[in-house]
Amino acid sequence: MTRVAVIGVGCTKLDEHWDKSLKDLSTEAGGMALKDAGMDGKDIEAMFIGNMSGGRFIGQEHLGALSVDHSGLLPIPATRCEAACSSGSLAFRQAYHSILTGQHDIVVAAGAEKMTDIGGTNAIGTLMGAGDQEWESSIGLTFTGLYALMANAYMKKYGLTREELALVPVKNHLHGFNNPFAQFKKKITIEDVLKSSLIADPLRLFDCSPLTDGAAVVILASEKIAEKFKNPVWIWGSGQASDSLALHDRQSLTETASAVHASRSAYKEAGVTPKDINVAEVHDCFSIAEVIAYEGLGFAEKGNAKELLKSKETTIGGRIPVNTDGGLKMGHPVGATGIKQVVEIVKQLRGTAATQVKDAKIGLTHNVGGSGATCVVNILGKEKK
Amino acid sequence: MTRVAVIGVGCTKLDEHWDKSLKDLSTEAGGMALKDAGMDGKDIEAMFIGNMSGGRFIGQEHLGALSVDHSGLLPIPATRCEAACSSGSLAFRQAYHSILTGQHDIVVAAGAEKMTDIGGTNAIGTLMGAGDQEWESSIGLTFTGLYALMANAYMKKYGLTREELALVPVKNHLHGFNNPFAQFKKKITIEDVLKSSLIADPLRLFDCSPLTDGAAVVILASEKIAEKFKNPVWIWGSGQASDSLALHDRQSLTETASAVHASRSAYKEAGVTPKDINVAEVHDCFSIAEVIAYEGLGFAEKGNAKELLKSKETTIGGRIPVNTDGGLKMGHPVGATGIKQVVEIVKQLRGTAATQVKDAKIGLTHNVGGSGATCVVNILGKEKK
Numbered sequence: 001m002t003r004v005a006v007i008g009v010g011c012t013k014l015d016e017h018w019d020k021s022l023k024d025l026s027t028e029a030g031g032m033a034l035k036d037a038g039m040d041g042k043d044i045e046a047m048f049i050g051n052m053s054g055g056r057f058i059g060q061e062h063l064g065a066l067s068v069d070h071s072g073l074l075p076i077p078a079t080r081c082e083a084a085c086s087s088g089s090l091a092f093r094q095a096y097h098s099i100l101t102g103q104h105d106i107v108v109a110a111g112a113e114k115m116t117d118i119g120g121t122n123a124i125g126t127l128m129g130a131g132d133q134e135w136e137s138s139i140g141l142t143f144t145g146l147y148a149l150m151a152n153a154y155m156k157k158y159g160l161t162r163e164e165l166a167l168v169p170v171k172n173h174l175h176g177f178n179n180p181f182a183q184f185k186k187k188i189t190i191e192d193v194l195k196s197s198l199i200a201d202p203l204r205l206f207d208c209s210p211l212t213d214g215a216a217v218v219i220l221a222s223e224k225i226a227e228k229f230k231n232p233v234w235i236w237g238s239g240q241a242s243d244s245l246a247l248h249d250r251q252s253l254t255e256t257a258s259a260v261h262a263s264r265s266a267y268k269e270a271g272v273t274p275k276d277i278n279v280a281e282v283h284d285c286f287s288i289a290e291v292i293a294y295e296g297l298g299f300a301e302k303g304n305a306k307e308l309l310k311s312k313e314t315t316i317g318g319r320i321p322v323n324t325d326g327g328l329k330m331g332h333p334v335g336a337t338g339i340k341q342v343v344e345i346v347k348q349l350r351g352t353a354a355t356q357v358k359d360a361k362i363g364l365t366h367n368v369g370g371s372g373a374t375c376v377v378n379i380l381g382k383e384k385k
Numbered sequence: 386m387t388r389v390a391v392i393g394v395g396c397t398k399l400d401e402h403w404d405k406s407l408k409d410l411s412t413e414a415g416g417m418a419l420k421d422a423g424m425d426g427k428d429i430e431a432m433f434i435g436n437m438s439g440g441r442f443i444g445q446e447h448l449g450a451l452s453v454d455h456s457g458l459l460p461i462p463a464t465r466c467e468a469a470c471s472s473g474s475l476a477f478r479q480a481y482h483s484i485l486t487g488q489h490d491i492v493v494a495a496g497a498e499k500m501t502d503i504g505g506t507n508a509i510g511t512l513m514g515a516g517d518q519e520w521e522s523s524i525g526l527t528f529t530g531l532y533a534l535m536a537n538a539y540m541k542k543y544g545l546t547r548e549e550l551a552l553v554p555v556k557n558h559l560h561g562f563n564n565p566f567a568q569f570k571k572k573i574t575i576e577d578v579l580k581s582s583l584i585a586d587p588l589r590l591f592d593c594s595p596l597t598d599g600a601a602v603v604i605l606a607s608e609k610i611a612e613k614f615k616n617p618v619w620i621w622g623s624g625q626a627s628d629s630l631a632l633h634d635r636q637s638l639t640e641t642a643s644a645v646h647a648s649r650s651a652y653k654e655a656g657v658t659p660k661d662i663n664v665a666e667v668h669d670c671f672s673i674a675e676v677i678a679y680e681g682l683g684f685a686e687k688g689n690a691k692e693l694l695k696s697k698e699t700t701i702g703g704r705i706p707v708n709t710d711g712g713l714k715m716g717h718p719v720g721a722t723g724i725k726q727v728v729e730i731v732k733q734l735r736g737t738a739a740t741q742v743k744d745a746k747i748g749l750t751h752n753v754g755g756s757g758a759t760c761v762v763n764i765l766g767k768e769k770k
Contacts (some may be wrong), residue, residue, distance in 0.1 A: 003485060009396060023669050054514075056440045061514035061629060062469040066756035069629045075646045077625035078759070079475050082465040084447040094479060101485040102386060113455070129439070129446035132408070135446060238464035244454045245447060261460045373450035374463070 003384060004099045005232035008037025009108075009343040010189065010217035012184045014331025020112040021361040022051075023070045024060060025309075030323070033217040037229060040072060044219070044385030047078040047105040049088030049334035050111035052249045055259075056126040058097050067110060084130030085285065086369035087111065087339025089376035090218070093238050095220050105222045109271035111336035112215035123211050125336070132246035144208055144286065146247050146371045148200035151182050151288035154200065154362035158303035160291065161201055165194035167309040168287035169206045169329055172340040175316060176326015178354040181340075183212055183331035206329075207287040214333035216340040219273035223384075233346045236272070236362070237379045239265025245373045258375035259366065266364075270379040277320055278360040279348045281341035283368040284327040293366055294322075297377070316355050324348060324355045338367040338376065349382040387490045388769060389484045390617035392726040393422025393604035400717025402598040407436075407443060408455045410600035414721075415495065418602040422614060426456060428488040429604070432463040435496035436474030436720035440502050443509040453496060469515030470670065471754035472496065473601070473723025476763035478623050490607045496721035497600035508596050512719070515755040517631035528679045529593055529671065533585035533633050536673035538638035540587065543688035545676065547587055551578035552622035552694040553672035554591045554714055560701060561711015563739040568716035569598055591714075592672040599718035601725040608769075618731045621657070621747070622764045624650025624733045630758045643760035644681025644751065651749075652683075655764040657682035661725040661766070662705055663745040664733045666726035668753040669712040675739050678751055679707075682762070701740050705734050709733060709740045723761065734767040 010032025020028070026049070036043055047068050054063045064078030067107050081090035088111030095109035097230060108290070115123055127139035131146065154160055170190055176182045188206060196205035226232040241261030244250055251257065267273060274297060284290035294305035308314045314322040323329075325344040328337060345363035347353040365378045395417025397410050398543055405413075411434070413460075419426055432453050440446045449463030466475035473496030480494035500508055513522035516531065555575055561567045573591060581590035610616040626646030629635055636642065652658060659682060669675035679690035684705060693699045699707040707717070708728040713722060730748035732738040750763045 012725045020672070048613070053440050053446055055438050055511070058518060059510075059514055060518040061438055061467060062516075062758060064468050065627045065755065066517070069634070069758070073627075075642060076626045077647075080467040082446060082467060083449050083463070094464070097483060097486045097488070101482045103482070103485075125444075126573055132448075132451070133443060133445040159546045184765045199452060240464075241460040242450045242453045242458075243460060249454070257460060262462075268642055270545040291560075316604045324533070370447055370448065373447060373454070373655070 001100055003210065003223040003234060004096050004220055006122055006218050006342065006346050007221045007226050007229040007232050009346045010036055011181050011216040011340050011343045012214050013181050013334060014212045014214040016116040018117040022054065022060065022112055023066055025213060026067050026110060026112045029215040029217040033157035033219050034132040035373060037219050041073050041104050044073055044076060044108055045106055046076055046098055047108040047110060048091040049080050050091035051080055051113060052082060052087050053126050053129055056129065057121055058114050068169035069077065083371035085351045086338055086367045086374045086376050087226045087335040089367035090343055091199060092338060092378060093240060093376060096235055099220060099222050104226045106156055107220050108215045108217060109220060109258050109339060110215065111339035112212050112354045113335040115211040115333060116213055117209060144200040144203055146287055147286035148203045149247060151196060151202050151255050157254050159311045160183050160306050160350045162194065163190055164306045165287050166190045168194055168284060168290045170317050172323045172329045173377040174328045175324050175355050176330035179325045182326050183210055203286055209285045209328035209332035212331040212333040214331055214336050216336045216343050218339055218342050221384065231350050232380045234384050236381045237266040237269030239263060240376045243373050249369050255290065256292055256296045256372040256375065259293055261377040262377040263297045266377040267377050272362060272379060276362050277364045278368065279323045279324060279345065279357045280320060280353050280364040281344050282322050284323060284329060285332060289368065291304040294371055297366055317376050321357050324353055339369060339379065341365040342378065345380050349380060386486055388608040388619060389605055390611035390619045391603050391709060391727065391731050392606045392611050392614040392617050393418040393649055394731045395421055395726045396566050396601040396725050396768065397524040397599050398566050399470065399597045399599040399718060403502040403503040407439065407497055408451055411452050411497045411743035412455050413497060414600035414602040419602050421634050422604050426458055428491050429458055429461060429647035431461055431483055431495055432458065432495060433476040434463065434465050435476035435723055436465055436498060437467060437469050437472050438511050438514055442737065443499050445687055456636055459762060468759040470719040471723055471759045471761050472720040474763065477624060477723060478761060479764060481620055481623055484605060484607050490610045492605050493602060493604045494605060494724060498718035498723035499598050499721040500596040500718060502596055509555045520631045521622065529585040529588055532671035532673055533588045533733045534632060535638050536587050539673060539677065540704040542639050545691050546571035548575055549691045549694065550672050551575040552677045554578055556700050556715060557708045557712045557714045559671060560709050560740050564710045564715055565739060566709050568595055590669055594713035597716040597718040599716055599721050600652040601728050603634050603727050616735050617733045619766045619769050620767045621770045622651040622654030624648060625761045628758050630755065632756050639677065641677055641681045643757050644678055647760040648682045649761040651762040651764050657747060662749045663747050664709060664730065664747040665705060665707045665751065666729050667707050667751045669708060669714060669718060674753065681749055706742050709742060709758055710737055725767045726750040726752060727763065730765050734765060761769035
């Protein structure tokens with residue numbers, strides 16, 4: 001079976017793009033990825049696109065056809081994949097697998113979401129489509145509320161302090177300061193986090209990722225094609241798993257079983273352990289999500305994630321820098337986020353990231369749907385496995 | 386590379402299920418498919434689910450996790466696929482391909498949609514998410530309107546009469562009369578069609594598929610597993626293609642390029658020609674769609690589809706019966722339809738369909754998203770290819 005590499009990447013600025021539609025953003029990111037690869041689109045054989053809620057945000061489903069149509073790629077097949085905020089990673093996985101079947105050699109994986117300038121639509125209500133409609137959104141829960149429940153349970157169980165939790169956004173804002181695509185470029189302090197508006201106790205404004213418009217595109221190729229390109233970065237493994245949709249059905253509020261299963265699958269396929277990872281993009285939709293993810297991914301033992309933050313092991317210069325582009329705090333266009341994470345890891349492994357990890361050879365992306373009902377983990381390598 | 390077979394099928398009654406939620410319907414269809422295969426769910430390794438617009442219809446995205454959760458299949462990966470009314474076929478194709486990668490041996494492909502009893506949501510407006518939001522739905526076009534434009538163009542170009550167009554629903558209502566899952570069991574005449582309410586000239590009530598709640602599930606397995614089951618039906622080929630999202634961007638209103646491309650891909654993979662097909666499920670969302678599909682699929686030359694209808698070649702007992710379960714006129718739960726079509730073809734090839742084609746050996750499904758922007762064609766065989 002062929003190996004698969006990423007040969008081109010593109011990402012729009014993550015922002016409130018009141019002057020650009022979803023298809024403008026997708027097309028822009030696609031053009032950047034083609035230019036980055038040094039190719040035109042004529043050899044692309046299929047497209048997979050992650051999008052969470054085009055139907056509710058902008059009245060537009062059927063984004064596969066929309067995207068290939070406006071990219072001039074007709075009549076290639078186009079498939080939209082959705083699992084809430086992990087939709088982009090599903091598209092990446094399907095694109096990867098479509099090459100493994102032997103049916104395609106060059107495939108696009110895209111992600112796009114338009115979340116602002118959407119008329120009368122309620123963005124917070126729309127996002128709750130990622131949770132359980134019958135048991136969560138119908139009673140008024142929001143995603144900040146769901147993660148606040150997890151934060152309270154974790155802080156009580158493991159003694160994490162509010163100040164320690166603030167180390168997540170402080171680190172990510174530090175990393176994101178150099179990111180040319182970031183929605184917010186602003187270094188912050190623990191005090192800034194603690195003084196910011198309370199959104200859902202204990203989570204404050206600086207603990208929350210924003211509403212963002214944006215698109216990201218990566219181009220994947222089979223081994224024989226990829227080797228003709230200048231900067232292939234190789235896919236070593238990919239894992240995906242599910243957990244109960246509603247938070248109250250989980251066995252624990254302080255662990256994410258889907259991250260455990262997805263990462264173990266990815267590590268197994270890649271033939272590596274958590275200790276081999278040099279750089280990671282971790283789904284920090286809310287600060288507590290990054291804390292719990294460290295443990296699900298095996299970066300830290302249960303209850304010990306704070307030690308990675310306090311010792312700066314996950315800060316640039318540390319042992320395993322996490323969210324070197326600033327993570328979701330720098331913009332979270334939900335369906336695009338999983339692809340944006342791959343873009344950053346590819347840049348890290350090429351050695352061209354804005355906040356570069358020295359000698360990064362193996363990188364990981366961790367992308368979550370809802371409060372953890374879906375998790376996708378991808379592992380990429382600078383060299384062929 | 387392994388061959389892949391369908392080893393179990395299930396479909397709920399297609400109806401207005403005011404007493405059942407989307408997850409009730411999915412779980413019911415899944416249970417039927419497991420029972421049909423003669424297995425429990427513990428060996429299932431992944432799920433793909435087609436759904437067009439859970440977000441807008443019922444406020445619920447993230448249907449992959451919802452479905453595996455309530456089917457007791459956690460923590461397997463679950464991916465929702467969407468391309469409007471062809472969403473079910475995308476799920477089927479992804480499930481098929483996931484086995485071709487060698488990563489899985491037993492995979493579920495599901496489709497589900499809840500379109501009635503949906504509170505204040507506008508179903509017709511929601512369905513227009515399948516078209517071009519900027520250029521079609523924003524100016525008030527509906528899907529009946531889009532297909533009416535195609536019908537008028539076709540009738541003018543090829544001299545198809547209103548009476549000849551009525552042969553499509555008359556045939557499909559005849560076929561569907563025996564279908565235990567049909568939403569409407571009623572034989573009709575040409576006169577009934579012509580006297581029914583005008584919806585969008587020239588299309589009348591009996592030319593239109595209904596709003597439907599329903600779910601369908603098929604279980605796919607690799608060759609080594611499938612051969613242990615009693616009734617494997619083999620996947621010979623699958624093709625998918627895209628066309629411009631907006632009707633006005635097409636080169637022709639009387640042809641569907643996506644059907645031509647998708648069917649040619651499927652025929653090539655299957656190693657067959659249109660003449661080899663013994664039975665077909667064709668996407669008759671509106672009567673004109675079935676007429677144009679005959680030509681896109683190569684069953685008839687351009688402008689000659691009416692001859693197949695007039696000579697009853699596509700009626701049961703004819704050379705190539707089409708829509709033996711009554712087609713979409715007997716219920717069109719949009720995201721489920723592509724899977725429901727596979728259910729019928731599997732039953733035909735097993736020899737257990739309600740309206741059985743004698744000695745059917747090769748069957749085809751043709752599933753369309755929007756007004757033709759996505760088309761998926763699958764070819765299945767009674768024997769291993």
